[in-house]
Amino acid sequence: MFSADQSLSASVPVxxxxxxxxxxxxxxxxxxxxxxxxxxxxxxxxxQELENPTWIIRAYLxxxxxxxxxxxxxHRHYPMQSVYHPHFFECMIT
Numbered sequence: 756m757f758s759a760d761q762s763l764s765a766s767v768p769v770x771x772x773x774x775x776x777x778x779x780x781x782x783x784x785x786x787x788x789x790x791x792x793x794x795x796x797x798x799x800x801x802x803q804e805l806e807n808p809t810w811i812i813r814a815y816l817x818x819x820x821x822x823x824x825x826x827x828x829x830h831r832h833y834p835m836q837s838v839y840h841p842h843f844f845e846c847m848i849t
Contacts, residue, residue, distance in 0.1 A: 772838035772839055772843075772845055773799075773811055773845065773847070774793060774813075776839050778793055779793075779838070779839045779840055779843050780840075782794065782815050782843065783815060783840050783842075783843060790815075793813055794813050794814060794815060795812070795813065795814075796810055796811070796812045797810065797811050797812075797813075798810055799811055799847070807849060808849075809847060809848070809849045810847070810848045810849075811845060811846070811847050811848075812824050812833075812835065812845070812846045812847075812848065813843070813844065813845045813846075814835065814843075814844045815840075815842060815843050815844075816842055816844065817842050818842070819842060819844075820841075821834070821835075821837075822834075822835045822844050823835060823846075824846050824848065826848075833846050833848055834846070
């Protein structure tokens, strides 16, 4: 679940992403052959036996300056960071 904040900010930080910039460009320009292989929640740990896996959540949200992921179980908010493109967001949850 996403909680978007439409407020404008003067500058958007550009941070490093867990994927290549070319992949983000393809999403932004609507040229990616399989966008949901990038967007959404993806488990980073391939070990299925881990009790607390690490997840990466990515979203492309044009016209949104900030966004958070909300855990529906405990209502905890995880702010997403803008990466490479001002409307492409990523969050790592462990």
